[in-house]
Amino acid sequence: MKLNPTFFAALLLNTPLTSFAALLPDLHGRNSPSKPTTTARTTSHAASSASSAPPAATSSAQSIDAITSQDMQTIHERRLTTIIGALASPNSIPAWLLVDRLSTLGADGKWPDSEVDYTTGCAARRANWPAQTHWQRILVMAGAWHGGIPSGNQYVKNDTLHAAVSLAMDYWFGRDLTNLACLDLGGTSACPCDNADNSLWNTNWYSNIILIPGLAGQTCLILNDTLTTTQLSHCTQMTGRSYGTFDHQINGVGYLTGANTLDVAKIGIDDSLLNLNVSMLTDAYGRVHSELSIKTQVRADGIRPDGSFGQHNGILYNGNYGYVNDILDLEVAAAGTQFAAGADSRTAFATLFSGNKWMIYRNTLTGVLHWDFSVLGRFISFPVIDNQATGSIKINLTEVTQLGIGWSSSPLTSFASSLSKGSDSANAGNLLGNNMFYDNDYMVHRGRNYVSTLKMYSSRTRNTECTNLQNPFGFHLSDGVLYTYLRGNEYEDISAAWDWNLIPGITVDYGATPLNCDGTAASGIEDFVGGVSTGRVGVAAMRYTNPNTTALHWQKAWFFLQDDVQHVMVSGVASSSDAPVYSVLDQRLHNGPIMVDGLAQRQSMDFTTALALWHGDVGYSFPKLASLSVQFGNKTGNWSSIGISTQPASTIDLFAAWIQHTSLNTSIEYTTFPGTTYSTFNSKRSQLRVHTIRNDQNISAIFDQKHNTVMAIFWNSVGGSVTFTPASNCASLTIAANSNIALIYDLDEKKVTVSDPSQNLTSAQVTLTTGTQGQKPMGWGSSRSKTLKFQLPTNTTAGKSVALWL
Numbered sequence: 001m002k003l004n005p006t007f008f009a010a011l012l013l014n015t016p017l018t019s020f021a022a023l024l025p026d027l028h029g030r031n032s033p034s035k036p037t038t039t040a041r042t043t044s045h046a047a048s049s050a051s052s053a054p055p056a057a058t059s060s061a062q063s064i065d066a067i068t069s070q071d072m073q074t075i076h077e078r079r080l081t082t083i084i085g086a087l088a089s090p091n092s093i094p095a096w097l098l099v100d101r102l103s104t105l106g107a108d109g110k111w112p113d114s115e116v117d118y119t120t121g122c123a124a125r126r127a128n129w130p131a132q133t134h135w136q137r138i139l140v141m142a143g144a145w146h147g148g149i150p151s152g153n154q155y156v157k158n159d160t161l162h163a164a165v166s167l168a169m170d171y172w173f174g175r176d177l178t179n180l181a182c183l184d185l186g187g188t189s190a191c192p193c194d195n196a197d198n199s200l201w202n203t204n205w206y207s208n209i210i211l212i213p214g215l216a217g218q219t220c221l222i223l224n225d226t227l228t229t230t231q232l233s234h235c236t237q238m239t240g241r242s243y244g245t246f247d248h249q250i251n252g253v254g255y256l257t258g259a260n261t262l263d264v265a266k267i268g269i270d271d272s273l274l275n276l277n278v279s280m281l282t283d284a285y286g287r288v289h290s291e292l293s294i295k296t297q298v299r300a301d302g303i304r305p306d307g308s309f310g311q312h313n314g315i316l317y318n319g320n321y322g323y324v325n326d327i328l329d330l331e332v333a334a335a336g337t338q339f340a341a342g343a344d345s346r347t348a349f350a351t352l353f354s355g356n357k358w359m360i361y362r363n364t365l366t367g368v369l370h371w372d373f374s375v376l377g378r379f380i381s382f383p384v385i386d387n388q389a390t391g392s393i394k395i396n397l398t399e400v401t402q403l404g405i406g407w408s409s410s411p412l413t414s415f416a417s418s419l420s421k422g423s424d425s426a427n428a429g430n431l432l433g434n435n436m437f438y439d440n441d442y443m444v445h446r447g448r449n450y451v452s453t454l455k456m457y458s459s460r461t462r463n464t465e466c467t468n469l470q471n472p473f474g475f476h477l478s479d480g481v482l483y484t485y486l487r488g489n490e491y492e493d494i495s496a497a498w499d500w501n502l503i504p505g506i507t508v509d510y511g512a513t514p515l516n517c518d519g520t521a522a523s524g525i526e527d528f529v530g531g532v533s534t535g536r537v538g539v540a541a542m543r544y545t546n547p548n549t550t551a552l553h554w555q556k557a558w559f560f561l562q563d564d565v566q567h568v569m570v571s572g573v574a575s576s577s578d579a580p581v582y583s584v585l586d587q588r589l590h591n592g593p594i595m596v597d598g599l600a601q602r603q604s605m606d607f608t609t610a611l612a613l614w615h616g617d618v619g620y621s622f623p624k625l626a627s628l629s630v631q632f633g634n635k636t637g638n639w640s641s642i643g644i645s646t647q648p649a650s651t652i653d654l655f656a657a658w659i660q661h662t663s664l665n666t667s668i669e670y671t672t673f674p675g676t677t678y679s680t681f682n683s684k685r686s687q688l689r690v691h692t693i694r695n696d697q698n699i700s701a702i703f704d705q706k707h708n709t710v711m712a713i714f715w716n717s718v719g720g721s722v723t724f725t726p727a728s729n730c731a732s733l734t735i736a737a738n739s740n741i742a743l744i745y746d747l748d749e750k751k752v753t754v755s756d757p758s759q760n761l762t763s764a765q766v767t768l769t770t771g772t773q774g775q776k777p778m779g780w781g782s783s784r785s786k787t788l789k790f791q792l793p794t795n796t797t798a799g800k801s802v803a804l805w806l
Helices: 005-013 017-027 066-085 090-097 132-146 159-175 205-226 229-243 258-275 278-291 323-334 343-359 377-381 397-407 410-420 678-687
Strands: 309-311 360-363 368-371 433-437 442-447 450-455 481-485 507-509 529-533 538-545 552-561 565-575 581-589 594-596 605-615 618-637 650-660 668-674 690-695 699-704 709-714 720-724 733-737 742-746 751-755 763-770 785-791 802-805
Touching: 066 132, 066 205, 066 258, 066 278, 066 323, 090 132, 090 159, 132 159, 132 205, 159 205, 159 229, 205 229, 205 258, 229 258, 258 278, 258 309, 258 323, 278 323, 323 343, 323 397, 343 360, 343 410, 343 433, 343 442, 397 410, 433 529, 433 538, 442 538, 442 552, 481 581, 507 552, 507 565, 529 742, 529 751, 538 709, 538 742, 552 699, 552 709, 565 581, 565 690, 565 699, 581 618, 581 668, 594 618, 605 650, 605 678, 618 678, 668 678, 668 690, 690 709, 690 720, 699 720, 709 720, 709 733, 733 742, 751 763, 785 802
Parallel strands: none
Antiparallel strands: 360 368, 433 442, 442 450, 450 481, 507 581, 529 538, 538 552, 552 565, 565 668, 581 650, 594 605, 605 618, 618 650, 618 668, 690 699, 699 709, 709 742, 720 733, 733 763, 742 751, 751 802, 763 785
16 A cells, blocks of 8 residues: 555654644744754654654653753763764865865765766665765764864864855755655655656665665764754754654565664664654664564574574674674763663673674784674675775774773673784684584684684575675575684685685585576575584584575585694585586685695696695695695686675685595595694694594594594484494493484593584483493493483574583
């Protein structure tokens, strides 16, 4: 049912149509009263054609008690500090204005098209709408006029600068969209592409509801009582219609969730501070705190129980969407006031930071902290210079410390403290150990001088996405992708040039899946995906069937051991295509010598009987002769082919190595030694005491003899058993499981840790039985057999590891 904009606006105000009509002059900046100083301005909040009613709290002037007035003033002052503190340098202002003549900013308030791309409507780029530059410039200019920007003192309260700001604002206000359907229905019959009034809107709802209103709202809050009545009305109209989209479906998105909720709430908070609207401020902070909670539904957007963050229906996205920064901005502002977060929200935020710390590495060449590429989703399509999510973690550690102290939150303060310290390797914060993020099929293992991250996906999650033409070739980005960061520059700025069928760590039928934007996003078919972790070591398991073609199937286990050793097993491979099947070791920047079986390689080569490979401080040992391919040299790619970056083509010296599955019926395995020099690699390889117990489609199991630890994946729903002998003088030991589980048994600690990767089980039983000859494990007792019965986590913590002691 289509409703006219007047009816929508009336619904948004929760007022009769006759009452709304009386407000129309003020909505458009005509016959508005002077701005009050102690009560909220009456505001109107129009929504898109997909949004028919707003929060109830936005319609009338209100008296404010002294305590609330002081709280609002405190938040207002802190918001200004945060907004201005985040602004870019004012050094470009003279170029924008040529202040003495205002010759670059036109008399109409518009910059030349050569400086700002004002393309609007259906012809405009959907992502990162270039027209936003208009408001970005205005915001910097307004901040410089207000004061507080370093090196900007000459602009403080400068009348000429203020006049330029006002002129530029009025230009946009004069072209602001008038058809409310264009908020989220651009390009449809409700908001046709002919754009008869040449108003400024984008076919991407985000630009109209979050991007531009956010910039405008911050600008208006800075200028405050220097705004004309007409400008104030336009400011309130833009921010109000954005806030009015709450609780109503936006075309192509649905209801606002996750970071989008926070973005729109922040717009509402700035609106409420500008207009002294206590009801809106209360409502907005209520929405922030409702969002700042642990989300337990499968594929939920927001903070998950394991500290991961989901967005877009099952995609791991800790590294993007500004969720952390929104919370920091708003909670630092509200600290000590009646609008501050409660205990549950604080716990949720601490949970997020406890997860975030595992996902960050340092580029030791630049000193910059970055997110693991597997938590950036489609933003892998941007080079660092574009200052998007790949550019840095974009978290103000000072704000984290400030809020952590205010909340007495050790997860926050330790996060900021550890990452503020330098490191001589990619392991920022010197965090050691293993962590399984069971809600988003993601494992991280951090050693003394490296960080390894493993991204999988299941029927509970999605692999990635292609949105706004970003990441059209990313289908394989969760196919068991294993990044190894040592110096931290290994994968930086290479995605435009790399081979998207050779993403690090994946097993792939090379080229058999068409890579295009429409086919990028997929849900997993298999549910048996996950891992078990003791916090020190871990095992991950992924059963895979290609969801787009169903032509490839495999099972893969990754064992992350002590002493910086990793072991990989691939079994149950089946392919119905003619494409060769590869297990990729790595694809990264080429860095120094490449050694295969003791010989330096001077050109790309294929090897049929390789035993060892070393490159860039990572070694690989193949216990069975491997059919190995090594490729290195310059590769050129265009950033525009994988997204919307306008950076020029990039030529990169890349290294890639992979094993070919010459016989699909034969399981393969190999051992990886990250963070090792060539001589150390050879030494560790020769002394390795990791033994294969079993590697087939039923069980993948190893015994780390040096650390007296068994690790196993029981793939079958009925479980199975493995038998091994810990040492020559020991009795054999049989481990039997009654279901499909992942298991770690530490014989020295007499501790068995298990998990259910399928997240379907409620219990599991493990029986350990010794042989009749030889010594039993220490402290075993007289019985030959011991049975452990595990109650497995369900619901909110399904897939989490649990432990019992013998």
